Amino acid sequence: MKMEKYASSKLRGEMKEKKVTTKEMCELLKEKLDISLNIQSFNNKIGRANFSATFFFQCMYVLNVRLINFDIDNIEIKSKKA
Helix, strand or coil: CEHHHHHHHHHHHHHHHCCCCHHHHHHHHHHHHCCCCCHHHHHHHHHCCCCCHHHHHHHHHHCCCCCCCCCHHHCECCCCCC
């Protein structure tokens, strides 16, 4: 799985595990970090897997995720060739 899709899937998985809806996620981001996203914007961002590492960690923070396990054997990473 491409790295971007993996991050999106990981975020959705953590939300599901914590039983946090998209609406609640947007509310948490606003309440804790003053990040304003409506539900559609959040879904678009996650659906396109077009978000920064900073946003990923902000989401993990508001979900109160203290340990993130990555299945690196299932992440496709492109290497940069010199």
